Amino acid sequence: MLGKLDWSAIPFGQPIPLIAGGVVLVGVLAVLMWVVVKGHLPYLWHEWITSVDHKRIGVMYILLASVMLLRGGSDAIMMRIQQAIAFQSQGYLPPEHYNQIFSAHGTIMIFFVAMPFVIGLMNLVVPLQLGVRDVAFPTLNSVGFWLTATGALLVNLSLVVGEFARTGWLAFPPLSELSYSPGVGVDYYAWSLQISGVGTLVAGINLVTTVLKLRTKGMNYLRMPMFCWTTLASNLLIVAAFPILTATLAMLLLDRYLGFHFFTNEAGGNVMMFMNLIWAWGHPEVYILVLPAFGIFSEVVSTFSGKALFGYRSMVLATMAICVISFMVWLHHFFTMGAGPDVNAIFGIASMIIAVPTGVKIYNWLFTMYGGRIRFATPMLWAVGFMVTFIIGGLTGVLVAVPPADFMLHNSMFLVAHFHNVIIGGVLFGAFAGFEYWFPKAFGFRLDERWGKLAFWFTFSGFYITFVPLYVAGMLGMTRRMQHYDVAEWRPWMIVAAIGMAVLSIGVICQIMQLVVSIRNREALRDRTGDPWDGRSLEWATSSPPPVFNFAFHPDVRGEDAYWDMKVHARKQALEHAVPEYHDIEMPRNSPTGFVCAFFATVMGFALIWHIWWMVILGAIGAFATFVVFAWRDHDEYVIPAAEVAAIDRVNLEERRSLVSMAGAV
Amino acid sequence: MSMTATAGHTHADPHQIGRVVEHTGPAPKRIVTAYGFWIFLISDIVMFSCFFAAYAVLVDQTAGGPKGSEIFDQRNVAIETVCLLLSSFTCGMASIAADEHNRFWFYLGMAVTCVLGLIFLAVEFREFADLVARGYGPSRSAFLTSFFSLVGCHGLHVSAGVLWLLTMMAQVFAKGFRADILRRMRCFALFWHALDIIWVGVFSVVYLLGSGA
Numbered sequence: 001m002l003g004k005l006d007w008s009a010i011p012f013g014q015p016i017p018l019i020a021g022g023v024v025l026v027g028v029l030a031v032l033m034w035v036v037v038k039g040h041l042p043y044l045w046h047e048w049i050t051s052v053d054h055k056r057i058g059v060m061y062i063l064l065a066s067v068m069l070l071r072g073g074s075d076a077i078m079m080r081i082q083q084a085i086a087f088q089s090q091g092y093l094p095p096e097h098y099n100q101i102f103s104a105h106g107t108i109m110i111f112f113v114a115m116p117f118v119i120g121l122m123n124l125v126v127p128l129q130l131g132v133r134d135v136a137f138p139t140l141n142s143v144g145f146w147l148t149a150t151g152a153l154l155v156n157l158s159l160v161v162g163e164f165a166r167t168g169w170l171a172f173p174p175l176s177e178l179s180y181s182p183g184v185g186v187d188y189y190a191w192s193l194q195i196s197g198v199g200t201l202v203a204g205i206n207l208v209t210t211v212l213k214l215r216t217k218g219m220n221y222l223r224m225p226m227f228c229w230t231t232l233a234s235n236l237l238i239v240a241a242f243p244i245l246t247a248t249l250a251m252l253l254l255d256r257y258l259g260f261h262f263f264t265n266e267a268g269g270n271v272m273m274f275m276n277l278i279w280a281w282g283h284p285e286v287y288i289l290v291l292p293a294f295g296i297f298s299e300v301v302s303t304f305s306g307k308a309l310f311g312y313r314s315m316v317l318a319t320m321a322i323c324v325i326s327f328m329v330w331l332h333h334f335f336t337m338g339a340g341p342d343v344n345a346i347f348g349i350a351s352m353i354i355a356v357p358t359g360v361k362i363y364n365w366l367f368t369m370y371g372g373r374i375r376f377a378t379p380m381l382w383a384v385g386f387m388v389t390f391i392i393g394g395l396t397g398v399l400v401a402v403p404p405a406d407f408m409l410h411n412s413m414f415l416v417a418h419f420h421n422v423i424i425g426g427v428l429f430g431a432f433a434g435f436e437y438w439f440p441k442a443f444g445f446r447l448d449e450r451w452g453k454l455a456f457w458f459t460f461s462g463f464y465i466t467f468v469p470l471y472v473a474g475m476l477g478m479t480r481r482m483q484h485y486d487v488a489e490w491r492p493w494m495i496v497a498a499i500g501m502a503v504l505s506i507g508v509i510c511q512i513m514q515l516v517v518s519i520r521n522r523e524a525l526r527d528r529t530g531d532p533w534d535g536r537s538l539e540w541a542t543s544s545p546p547p548v549f550n551f552a553f554h555p556d557v558r559g560e561d562a563y564w565d566m567k568v569h570a571r572k573q574a575l576e577h578a579v580p581e582y583h584d585i586e587m588p589r590n591s592p593t594g595f596v597c598a599f600f601a602t603v604m605g606f607a608l609i610w611h612i613w614w615m616v617i618l619g620a621i622g623a624f625a626t627f628v629v630f631a632w633r634d635h636d637e638y639v640i641p642a643a644e645v646a647a648i649d650r651v652n653l654e655e656r657r658s659l660v661s662m663a664g665a666v
Numbered sequence: 667m668s669m670t671a672t673a674g675h676t677h678a679d680p681h682q683i684g685r686v687v688e689h690t691g692p693a694p695k696r697i698v699t700a701y702g703f704w705i706f707l708i709s710d711i712v713m714f715s716c717f718f719a720a721y722a723v724l725v726d727q728t729a730g731g732p733k734g735s736e737i738f739d740q741r742n743v744a745i746e747t748v749c750l751l752l753s754s755f756t757c758g759m760a761s762i763a764a765d766e767h768n769r770f771w772f773y774l775g776m777a778v779t780c781v782l783g784l785i786f787l788a789v790e791f792r793e794f795a796d797l798v799a800r801g802y803g804p805s806r807s808a809f810l811t812s813f814f815s816l817v818g819c820h821g822l823h824v825s826a827g828v829l830w831l832l833t834m835m836a837q838v839f840a841k842g843f844r845a846d847i848l849r850r851m852r853c854f855a856l857f858w859h860a861l862d863i864i865w866v867g868v869f870s871v872v873y874l875l876g877s878g879a
Contacts, residue, residue, distance in 0.1 A: 240709070258805070267806070268724060268807055269808050554692070628833060
């Protein structure tokens, strides 16, 4: 009846996951209770859960990423503590639990923190920057988000019902095959990634179509803000790379469920094929994450230097070059596995070549700052911190791209330090910069600068205190994923890294404090003009938060830095005071399709993990029925009458005029 | 409106090439939908390419089991191929009928497409069942694993296509040739033709190359 599921799935004997799971469960229930009792449920349902508004979906993506960041961060803290005390002892985490923690940490941080964070920012900002009212497929957008949430839910469920994979975040066979991992851990891993992978693919298709087909009048390709270009590149990579992940995990699941022989040791299966396939997805994936961050830094550096981006066209070229070359370097993840010197040399050289366009970008940012009037607001601090950190990470990356050096450093703590150096320094700093930069746009008030700067400095220094010791430990020969060790030279570095982790955690607390303080002082921090940073691109041309239709008119773009241009010329010519003629606007109707779909996907995923076949069939029928019901709708749009558009737009227009005339008077 | 107040200062053509085309604004829904679906099809083809690659890697790993030439039945494959290619033609007829808002030819075209798809699936199912019965199931060897997965993945797509086809017919029956339904019909047609193209790949790589030696 319930497949493999019985009471032994609940880890009654292990206090840590049980207490952690219990606390989370109580927390979730408390929030739900509060929502129901306070009567917020209808509001949440109508305005958020069923929303197809790209801005709200973007905010929900970022919320999901932030919550999962706390989960993944707790895993990191536990690992650092374990390695600090597990010298010639077992530490406090048993090996099978420690293995689950480092697997969950990697999986969560990449798939459920970094991915939703950047997809959320792209969702929130790109339609605004392109001057349009929504993404290409609003309802699919909601489906994509909720499927990602389903994946996150299943991963968290594994904490209390069953177990998570003990295989590392990429579940290499033959360890991940049934003979060596008979439990449900790998199944949790694979199904949650399959489901959230579908969500990511949907988001990718949506954003590619949005950038290529929905741009306002005059928004030629070479007038798009840099963030739109990096979004395009990143989502092209999603479309080209995520199907590989889907196929690879499908093969692994076929091996595990139906006794196939893709990657088994027996009957001619080929483990190396898994390595090639998973990294053919995995390497583009790191660029899927970092390219949007590059776009964010481009926007931030240009805005806070008060200058147009230096070398815009070379930046576009560098972005697209990275997009293509990122598919030609995957083998550098397994130089040591015997592909031979010729193959290794080619991939080593390709890996060094991809550093060139990245270098171009760094110089472009530096030259943008050169001669600019720089304001060191919090987003700009993250951007400068990124440049310093990312150069170090990039250099160690070029180092491990040299095959002979890689033979020494492969799977060492040096490698761990390197990829945290680029992912934290690149993606996470970028996400934070984007969060600080666009928060006023999303919510209509700024974030507190003092707490923001504290958060930056603690995170920045905490990062170095944590990861520089790992470089050293790697040089001393320490390999990754060690539950305990006997080498005395490593010990001090592990202790320093644990201290660094504490400093990093203070940074996170400051980030939370910033949010709390800002929400409390929101009236004082209110952004009435819609343009708090003296911005350059079109998202600043509408109010904060933007109305549901974003723009009362499709803006008419005449050059790069569209909104900056408008401001400059508005000052020169004095503003036109003619009253514009407003029209009715059609917007897509909200729909619970995404949420219902994700509900059935959760049921199906859970049933597949535990081999509850009748429930699988039920989930599949439910998902299909949801699509049919959605397809049967007669009215998928509603009309906002011109009078209402006018009323909303006039308020913002007045504020903006007073701002521009004040600025003009100076 | 301040947004349009900037006319006349522009550099739409900064290098005076004289060939700059001003972007005219968001594309109509018909274009956007079909374009998005093309992108999806590309991603689907990337997924198939992984199964093709796996097949190419594992084709010689028979682990003492049968080789392709010992189990492929060319008569079956010929029937399957004829069915699918013909169904692409009838699907095209149904698309034209939909554009012309001609219900009779639409239903006829779709019905024939459906029957041909079902014949294809029946033949493929029989081939699979026969192999399993002879002890040559997917767990017999890595070669059979990759064979069943590649061909089966295509078969699953055809099954999903048939389900979609029936839903499409029901939609036209219930709602008529509305703009949104015509957009969906265009996507369905693209999907069906793409499956045909993939079958040409399966036919060549698996059955044609495999029957030789």
